Amino acid sequence: MIILGIIATLATFVFITALIFIFFEKTKKIGIQIAPISLVLALSLFFIMGALNRESHESKTEDVTAATERNTDEPSIEEEPIDYEDEEDDTIHHEVDWSVKENNVEFSIDQVSVIKQDLESGDQGMIGVHFIIDNKSNKDITTYPAQGTLLTSTREQIKANIAQSEHFDGDIMSGAKTDGFVVFPVKNLNNPEDINSVRVKWNFYPDKNTAQGVKELNAQLSFIS
Numbered sequence: 001m002i003i004l005g006i007i008a009t010l011a012t013f014v015f016i017t018a019l020i021f022i023f024f025e026k027t028k029k030i031g032i033q034i035a036p037i038s039l040v041l042a043l044s045l046f047f048i049m050g051a052l053n054r055e056s057h058e059s060k061t062e063d064v065t066a067a068t069e070r071n072t073d074e075p076s077i078e079e080e081p082i083d084y085e086d087e088e089d090d091t092i093h094h095e096v097d098w099s100v101k102e103n104n105v106e107f108s109i110d111q112v113s114v115i116k117q118d119l120e121s122g123d124q125g126m127i128g129v130h131f132i133i134d135n136k137s138n139k140d141i142t143t144y145p146a147q148g149t150l151l152t153s154t155r156e157q158i159k160a161n162i163a164q165s166e167h168f169d170g171d172i173m174s175g176a177k178t179d180g181f182v183v184f185p186v187k188n189l190n191n192p193e194d195i196n197s198v199r200v201k202w203n204f205y206p207d208k209n210t211a212q213g214v215k216e217l218n219a220q221l222s223f224i225s
Helices: 002-022 028-060 066-085
Strands: 090-102 105-116 125-135 141-143 149-152 157-159 170-172 177-186 197-205 215-222
Touching (some): 105 141, 125 149, 157 177
Antiparallel strands (some): 197 215
């Protein structure tokens, strides 16, 4: 029973993560694929656990009726998914047009998504920033947007969440082009429309083989809510 409970909890966590993925264009397809599978797995495990509990109870009390059996297993089937289905995410996607060229490497940001959602960490939402990095230089570079810092128009300074961000940065070879979302958890967010601009900064090493010449890139992004 304990093992089933652990697996059911993990399946529920995967389902929540898949729901978050759906709100980002780059991970939407993965979220759509994972969400139904993880939901079915979680519900099945909770159903099995309810059935096992019911059988254990029947072995000790022979007078349990069929009506009582239905009442004991129905909550485990119906109540578990309600918490997630009733969660209403308020999301705003902002198209932006920001780019800069440094040492023949072009950095671009074309989308900022503001999501209102109560997270297990206690944060009230998140901001996803979509980066595009095009290394047209003749050197391998190193850059870390997923370790960057964001400042909101509501004056909240936020460090990027590396675990939730896509893995596209770090060492980038000469001639390579890569892109991905960096996620910044927002501690205080009553309404996505409250944020009408963000400032993002991160480090860029024009030559990955040396720390000399490191630059701090800075993007000021304004949008109408």
